[in-house]
Amino acid sequence: MPLPPHARTSALWDIFCRVIDNHGDLGVCWRLARQLAERGQQVRLWVDDASALDWMAPGARQGRVDSVRVLPWADSLSPGVLAALPLADVWVEAFGCEIAPEFIAAGACLSGARGQNGIENPPPVWINLEYLSAEPWVERMHALPSPVLHGPAAGWTKWFFYPGFTPRTGGLLREPDLPARQAAFDRAAWLRGQGIEWQGEPLVSLFCYEPPALGEWLAQLREAPAPTRLLATAGRASAAVLSSENSLQRPPVKREQLSISYLPYLTQPGYDHLLWSCDLNFVRGEDSLVRALWAGAPFVWHIYPQHDDAHHAKLEAFLRWLEAPASLADFHRVWNGTAPGPLPAPDLPVWRACALAARQRLLAQDDLATQLLRFVAEKR
Template sequence: MTIDLFCQVVDNYGDIGVCWRLAQQLNESYPVRLWVDDLSAFARIEHHIDPTATTQIVNTITVLSWEVASELQPAPIVIEAFGCDLPADYLGQMPQHTQLWLNLEYLSAETWVEELHLLPSPQPNGISKYFFFPGFTAKTGGLLRPSSYNPASTSTALPAWQSMGLSAPTTDRIAFVFPYPNAPLSVLYEALAQHPESWTVLLAATAPDPQLSSYQKERLTIQRLGFIQQADFDALMDYADLNIMRGEDSFVRAIWAAKPFIWQPYLQEQNTHLEKLQAWLTHTPFDRAIQQLIYDWSSLQLNADQLLKHLLHLSDWQQQCRNYAHNLCLQDNLATQLIAFCSQKCQKAVK
């Protein structure tokens, strides 16, 4: 039973980041063909990808460009990530070959997700498409989780600093910062500079250039990251003392790092992103002060004293994050639930 997983790169790296993780986990059960419309973006997080090759095998997974969609027979199981529109020629061939079609939706903690999870939707080509929602509760599809993950023994291995173009930090603490452009980074720099311990900020390639005062330049070490491999990205999150992450892929991986973290959702009109953020926060075991801190980061109301207060009690914050990761591990992960659902539906189709 082959799975075709389609990824349309919209937000540069979040979409392909999720799909690459998912493809590798699904491939442990069924052969996977990963279709990607922007191989150049993929190559920036996976150095084995050749952006000029329309067909290639990486980590035993067949990676295909959308350009060849009309040349190959659709798989028995088709997963479209985040509601991407499948190629027209491929859609036309699906009724003869495909038993199950799923739309893997964006992650949300909002209550309506539980109501729509696994509902079918008839499509013009005659196949029903099922909506599969990741989530934080037992009534959703769960979260992508690293294989053999154990929250009691999260990795603290030294990252490969030199291969990432970095010098090994010599400061007391490390902050890994992958923000959206509107993030209140000036507040972060002010709080870190006032902290009694020294800090290195690992700043993602897409972040704005830091604007530091003379005092902050003396107190902080800033290292600018280039585009790094997904495995290196994960290693930095596991090693850092504070992670500030954006989007969906890095958000979920920050949860499993079990380190103090702030999540910034994608900016939306009418502050819809803040509603999404609040829905998630209410599902966490974080105390009200930590919840307010994370909310204020995205609502741009955070002040340096507020952040510094929590940085001075990192061990308490980290324990809350460890407890959260442990609680979420009680739920079957996304790949496991997807495989179970596909097996169930395909067995019924055969009967």
Template sequence: MAVRWDIFCTVVDNYGDIGVTWRLARQLVAEHRCAVRLWVDDLRAFERLCPEIDVTLSEQWQQGVQVRHWPGEWVPTEAADVVIAAFACQLPSAYMDAMAERQTTPLWMNLDYLSAEDWVIGCHGLPSVKYKHVQKYFFFPGFQAGTGGLLREAGLLERRRQFQQDAGAQRIFLQELGVERAPDTCLISLFAYENAGVASWFDAMASDTQAFHVLVPEGRVLGDVERWLGIDGLKVGALHRRGALTVQVLPFVRQDQYDQLLWCCDFNAVRGEDSFVRAQWAGRPLLWHIYQQEEDVHLEKLEAFLRLYTQGLSQAAQKAISGLWRAWNAGQDMAEHWKATREQQQELAEHAQAWCLEQASRADLAAALVKFYGNWI
């Protein structure tokens, strides 16, 4: 009998929460032969990642995963063998009772947010609260030994390598999105939250001698792009040039296509958690727009990652990329930091590849979860 897993996702940040849980659910089914129910409270957000989703259904199957809409009124359901509360979401009280009523107690885990902070290693795998006799455990994704690792499907890096070595495949993929890449042009993807730093960054690229082509999938940063261009209501397919910079609006694409977009680009600006991890697997230099939290707690997480990520870089490269990330996340002027980053582009490109391989040397998140369950029983 396949081990039954229930994964609960409350959509908070549009796509990050569901992006992570959808990837995880599919991988558990495809690679570990688990029976997975993915409970989602917002099917509209899910639909953007998986267009086949029927938002009117309370239950459906997608890519081997049973997708259940998590409505306000709970329907009595038997608890699974493994229960994951993604990002500390609160489970329905009736479901918690169902966990406690099982003859065999389920493994209950809180799959937490990704962080490079030192304390994560010490807390990973520790017991948390109890509900009746059901013990909850912390499970932390992470970048170091002693954490749960990162989501990475089998063969991902080999598929990426083949794609990045195939200029024809890249050209066909970009053309399907309406993108024509000119020779000797630096291709950049931009997926971010609202950010006042867009104007200074675009100004710097527009006035450069190097040609840049920035691809902007539909999202929250489009308002800042519109203000810089002086245009209202940018639509998919819009293409504008100013100086050395070409800006093009792309449709919001499904996850496998987004991976390929990242693989095509020379530099990727990403946001949140899911796209942040996928940009690291792309093996290209990146810029992370971290999700803003109260009292600037997110900046501590940003600094923790920078301390880890920049190890092994020269002082100049370390200063350049760290300065760029800090300015971006503070909405400050990007011009000098971008110039410094461009001057260190070769070292930063080599470092991105090395970092990717280092992270891939560890167990992936899905495998770590399955192993944790195996050890627990």
């Protein structure tokens, strides 16, 4: 659905991000900021730890990305800084982080003042951008209001906005030119650029926490009848593989079928290229799951583990939406430690058909940035 004309006008957005789950929270917020900027919006991204942007989006912290300013979270509490800031049209609290009371108070003062045109500044459209889930309650909660009852912003409204996989949710982040870029991608050239001497063997990417079944899976790859090259991403995934490798006692003569390449930290486009290069992708958290869905290759999701096991129901809801075949669903459960048993053998043709069907369903829906722009235009 195209945006109405008033949704295409420029607005000033404040996006707030606290980095909790390694790089995923910041990755999502940066993608959103970029996509809004590319659609004519001005964005201030307030973040408590922006260091990962140095490799994720080089130049971002230095202000070299048009229409996006990256600002330290601490400045949102500073009276001197706040007094000099124009009031934003939109506030976005990403993943349940809470805007500083000082920032809210400053915004409340500005919203009651009159601008140069003599018209009173309206309060910003205040959005609580939630975590991604396929659970049924997401459709019921999406776009519901939450009245602000206390403090300087009493009487305002905060809106719940849920990303999701169905037309009754807020959708997923997707750049308009993503399919065209993927169609033009040269896999062999990208691998050469990474120093990977690819001989046509199956490629598997690994981006994970510390999955319970990692050791068993690596052993299967070593003893498989055909060779596989594993591309391990920097950070926890590489550390987990190295830990597993160092704990092994190998037979001295047996030839192994597994080759491992340890990658440096990749930019966000570089990570897409990794996913597009591989025949099977292991992903984790939220941001990389969405990118794996757009890649259209077979994938396995390592869901963020929660202490109360709430991630079990979240995983099962996603597998139902995905219409995962039995082998893929069982692999997910063992990989995530939600069910016992050996890892089933991957059935890549069947898994690929599942991934492509899921991508096709998602491509028929409006993306998250488009839906946010429309929602904000309706509320302003």
